[in-house]
Amino acid sequence: MNDFEKDVERILITEEEIRARVQEIGNVISKDYNEDNDVVAIGILKGASIFFADLVRAIKIPLIFDFMIVSSYGDSSISSGEVDIKKELEFDVHGKDVILIEDIIDTGITMSCVRKIMAGRGANSVKLAAFLDKPTRRKVDLHIDYLGFTTPDEFLVGYGLDYAEKYRNLPYVGILKREIYE
Numbered sequence: 001m002n003d004f005e006k007d008v009e010r011i012l013i014t015e016e017e018i019r020a021r022v023q024e025i026g027n028v029i030s031k032d033y034n035e036d037n038d039v040v041a042i043g044i045l046k047g048a049s050i051f052f053a054d055l056v057r058a059i060k061i062p063l064i065f066d067f068m069i070v071s072s073y074g075d076s077s078i079s080s081g082e083v084d085i086k087k088e089l090e091f092d093v094h095g096k097d098v099i100l101i102e103d104i105i106d107t108g109i110t111m112s113c114v115r116k117i118m119a120g121r122g123a124n125s126v127k128l129a130a131f132l133d134k135p136t137r138r139k140v141d142l143h144i145d146y147l148g149f150t151t152p153d154e155f156l157v158g159y160g161l162d163y164a165e166k167y168r169n170l171p172y173v174g175i176l177k178r179e180i181y182e
């Protein structure tokens with residue numbers, strides 16, 4: 001075990017479990033779309049980068065890539081329910097079939113806003129693929145079309161998820177030791 005893996009309390013989801021689940025989701029998505037669709041896979045950076053890279057390779061239909069960086073104002077009273085777009089899309093999603101690819105849904109505020117933004121721009125369809133879901137923390141209604149795993153309310157790192165920008169490169173999902181963030 002190297003130094004930074006010592007910060008992980010325990011492994012919640014192994015590399016093997018992730019690989020199998022991502023393939024399953026890719027198969028389902030591949031069946032949900034056909035040649036009439038004009039699919040754009042939108043990765044929400046940076047957290048979704050690893051999931052995005054694995055998932056798009058498991059999807060057996062033509063698609064294009066785009067990326068966004070968004071940050072939610074969370075539940076702050078000033079602008080609850082709004083997101084700040086830090087990096088805008090390259091392409092116009094009007095008429096496109098959008099698949100939003102996100103690392104984890106917590107309060108749901110970020111992706112509920114992004115979904116509305118895509119619909120507002122005239123996307124033909126908008127679906128959400130989320131690697132992880134922490135349903136106990138939800139503050140807004142949000143439908144997840146394609147989900148990897150439901151997780152307990154713990155602070156998770158690895159497979160793209162960070163704490164203070166670290167741990168994204170762990171190949172599994174781990175529970176971060178409380179002493180690291182408390």
Ligand code: IMP
Pocket residue numbers: 047072102103104105106107108109110111154155156157161162163
């Ligand atoms: P929300 O659903 O708007 O609350 O925001 C979800 C975002 O919070 C994700 O994209 C992550 O960036 C971050 N997040 C939530 N829970 C965790 C966690 O356990 N580990 C790392 N990042 C998390």
Ligand code: MG
Pocket residue numbers: 044045046047048103104
């Ligand atoms: Mg994120």
